[in-house]
Amino acid sequence: MELRIGVVGTGAIGEDHIRRLTEVITGATVVALSDINEENARRIAKKYNAVFYKTGNEVIWSPDVDAVLIASWDPTHAGYVLECIKAKKYVLCEKPLATSAEECLEIVNAEIQGKKKLVQVGFMRRYDTGYRELKEMLKSGIIGEPLMVHCCHRNRIPGPQHTTDMTIKNSGIHEIDVLRWLLDEEYESGQVLTVKQNKNAESELKDPQIMLLKTKSGVRIDVEVNMNSHYGYDIQCEIVGEKGVIRLPDPNTILTKLSGRNSYEIYADWSFRFTRAYDIEIQQWIDSIKGSGPVGPSAWDGYVACITADTLIKARKRETIEPIIIQPRPEFYC
Ligand code: NAI
Structure with missing residues (x-):
């Protein structure tokens, strides 16, 4: 049918x-x-x-x-x-x-x-082969318990209506969801750092931003969310464990040897990287x-990602570390 x-x-x-x-x-x-x-x-x-x-x-x-x-x-x-x-x-x-x-x-x-x-x-991203392999390796315990996660989410240029809040709520929300899924635990607190302004960014847009998250068990996460990399769409994730380190495959494309150079294509946007x-x-x-x-x-995952993003935006505005307070999970979503 x-x-x-x-x-x-x-x-x-x-x-x-x-x-x-x-x-x-x-x-x-x-x-x-x-x-x-x-x-x-x-x-x-x-x-x-x-x-x-x-x-x-x-x-x-x-x-x-x-x-x-x-x-x-x-x-x-x-x-x-x-x-x-x-x-x-x-x-x-x-x-x-x-x-x-x-x-x-x-x-x-x-x-x-x-x-x-x-x-x-x-x-x-939960369906991307690289993230799936990271999850399997974490589950296998090969690197021991995860301790830290370092991520980059670089876009070539932002869309026309992009705002400072959307860097977290529209772009960074991918990491918020996928890292919670990878680590299989909830966040405890969050903070956002703004850095020296990229002069190629719109004057209103704070770019790049660094999202800092701490999970309930104490894993520390840093995510560079950069809307103006200018060179391409670049997604990186490295998990540091007790016994070793695992990384999302990078580069994600074929090595080309041509005209005296080794090179890899860097995708222009999400549509190529996550096809x-x-x-x-x-x-x-x-x-x-x-x-x-x-x-x-689920809708519950959508809620958790959104409350986390809301809290991070509040933390950026207040320049504080904010607790991430999530409602108790209803039985319906267990
Ligand atoms: P877009 O701006 O190219 O397309 C959005 C479309 O929505 C436009 O054609 C617009 O006219 C239409 N629209 C606006 N208000 C509407 C309404 N009330 N009823 C019906 N249509 C309406 O944006 P894009 O990049 O296609 O993104 C669309 C959505 O998809 C966004 O929410 C974005 O966050 C999400 N997205 C998700 C991605 C992912 O990796 N999962 C990647 C890109 C976008």
């Missing part, structure tokens, strides 16, 4: 997911889509033989749509996810789940009230919702 998917938001990643659902993924067809950029959405609808709807809610409530993928701007996520829960439809929402922890809790409570897990959040992770994420989402329901990052 082909699952009929509706897509809300057909910008960069929305269009890429539609291509993926059509050309790579098995068992699903994109039948409906919507975007406030009607001209672009109509072009994509024509290309993929889907029906264009004026509003996201019409896609969500359409009887022709079995499940929904949300890839619109961050502030629109919560409203659409709540609508999907009302319509009792499975939804894969791109990260972040919402722009505040309060909105995430509203989603969590609505899902609990509906008594069915419907929501998955697009934290696709395979998105493929696996979406295929598993489709397979799981055809079965007993989503098994990927």
